[in-house]
Amino acid sequence: MIFPSISVAVVLSAAVQAHFQMQYPIPRGPFVEDSEPLFCDGYTNAVNNRTIFPLSNGIINMNSEHPLWTAEVIVSTYQNPDNFSEFNSSSGYQTVVPFFQQSGEGLYCFPIDLAAAAVNVSGIQDGANVTIQVLFNGGDGSLYQCADLTLSANMTAPPANASSGCKNVSATTSSGAGKGVVEVGSRIIAAGVLSMAMMLLSAL
Numbered sequence: 001m002i003f004p005s006i007s008v009a010v011v012l013s014a015a016v017q018a019h020f021q022m023q024y025p026i027p028r029g030p031f032v033e034d035s036e037p038l039f040c041d042g043y044t045n046a047v048n049n050r051t052i053f054p055l056s057n058g059i060i061n062m063n064s065e066h067p068l069w070t071a072e073v074i075v076s077t078y079q080n081p082d083n084f085s086e087f088n089s090s091s092g093y094q095t096v097v098p099f100f101q102q103s104g105e106g107l108y109c110f111p112i113d114l115a116a117a118a119v120n121v122s123g124i125q126d127g128a129n130v131t132i133q134v135l136f137n138g139g140d141g142s143l144y145q146c147a148d149l150t151l152s153a154n155m156t157a158p159p160a161n162a163s164s165g166c167k168n169v170s171a172t173t174s175s176g177a178g179k180g181v182v183e184v185g186s187r188i189i190a191a192g193v194l195s196m197a198m199m200l201l202s203a204l
């Protein structure tokens with residue numbers, strides 16, 4: 001392949017050695033870098049040892065190896081979801097944490113309130129088995145990891161070490177209807193840089 005410019009070559013070489021890894025809850029299987037562009041990092045079977053996860057007041061702790069990234073979290077109420085359709089309703093992704101953007105590498109935490117998502121997704125309730133999927137993009141395409149959960153109303157907070165070592169995502173948390181939902185920050189310049197990098201990549 002002939003690179004149209006040096007800058008594209010730089011974007012690509014930075015891309016191959018950096019992705020993201022969920023720390024809490026534990027993903028379906030060990031991180032496989034080459035499979036992360038695939039549904040659930042390539043894992044198409046739910047685990048039997050599901051993580052008992054707070055119905056409200058959950059968090060996600062993940063390691064970003066990209067300096068500027070976006071994320072979104074979607075949910076499936078199937079027992080063993082193995083394709084993207086099972087995370088969709090007729091109106092698209094069943095979103096639990098709306099799309100947001102963050103700069104910085106390393107461990108980041110953000111809240112996830114599945115109980116709030118229950119207004120749009122039937123079957124989210126105490127004792128339900130659900131699977132969450134993190135959609136991440138650090139400039140080298142969409143990447144995916146999943147965690148299989150059993151929701152618990154009596155678990156009112158994540159385990160003490162769930163947030164160990166993480167910084168909070170710096171987007172604001174709103175109150176009211178979107179309680180616990182991360183809102184998109186106003187990083188317009190950064191967003192422009194990221195979407196340019198994504199356009200360069202998709203143009204290849």
Ligand SMILES: *[C@@H]1O[C@H](CO)[C@@H](O)[C@H](O)[C@H]1NC(C)=O
Nearest residue numbers: 026027028047049050051148
């Ligand atoms: C399930 O058990 C396996 C094998 O003991 C372990 O490696 C994995 O981390 C566990 N997964 C969860 C979600 O607890």
Ligand SMILES: *[C@@H]1O[C@H](CO)[C@@H](O)[C@H](O)[C@H]1NC(C)=O
Nearest residue numbers: 047048049050127128129150
């Ligand atoms: C949840 O999944 C576990 C296995 O992962 C299964 O034993 C249990 O019956 C399921 N519970 C419900 C309510 O479907």
Ligand SMILES: *[C@@H]1O[C@H](CO)[C@@H](O)[C@H](O)[C@H]1NC(C)=O
Nearest residue numbers: 078080081082083084085086
């Ligand atoms: C997704 O999985 C469901 C159940 O396993 C199946 O009925 C459906 O056809 C699949 N959809 C696609 C697009 O593969």
Ligand SMILES: *[C@@H]1O[C@H](CO)[C@@H](O)[C@H](O)[C@H]1NC(C)=O
Nearest residue numbers: 084085086087088091092093
């Ligand atoms: C699920 O919804 C998203 C967002 O609307 C859409 O981009 C995607 O094509 C849909 N996927 C499937 C398999 O229906």
Ligand SMILES: *[C@@H]1O[C@H](CO)[C@@H](O)[C@H](O)[C@H]1NC(C)=O
Nearest residue numbers: 095096116117119120177178
């Ligand atoms: C429910 O869906 C509506 C319409 O898509 C959306 O505006 C709202 O933010 C969703 N609520 C939650 C809590 O996700």
Ligand SMILES: *[C@@H]1O[C@H](CO)[C@@H](O)[C@H](O)[C@H]1NC(C)=O
Nearest residue numbers: 126127150151152153154155
């Ligand atoms: C807490 O909720 C989980 C999931 O519904 C259930 O399995 C567990 O028995 C409950 N524990 C207590 C102490 O009520």
Ligand SMILES: *[C@@H]1O[C@H](CO)[C@@H](O)[C@H](O)[C@H]1NC(C)=O
Nearest residue numbers: 023024061159161162163164
């Ligand atoms: C929390 O502690 C458990 C048990 O020691 C460990 O398996 C898990 O990886 C820790 N979680 C984090 C996010 O450090």
Ligand SMILES: *[C@@H]1O[C@H](CO)[C@@H](O)[C@H](O)[C@H]1NC(C)=O
Nearest residue numbers: 058059109110111167168169
């Ligand atoms: C991070 O957010 C959690 C709530 O999700 C809060 O309890 C904690 O104090 C925050 N930590 C910092 C350093 O702001």
Ligand SMILES: [Cu+2]
Nearest residue numbers: 015018019140
């Ligand atoms: Cu990457």
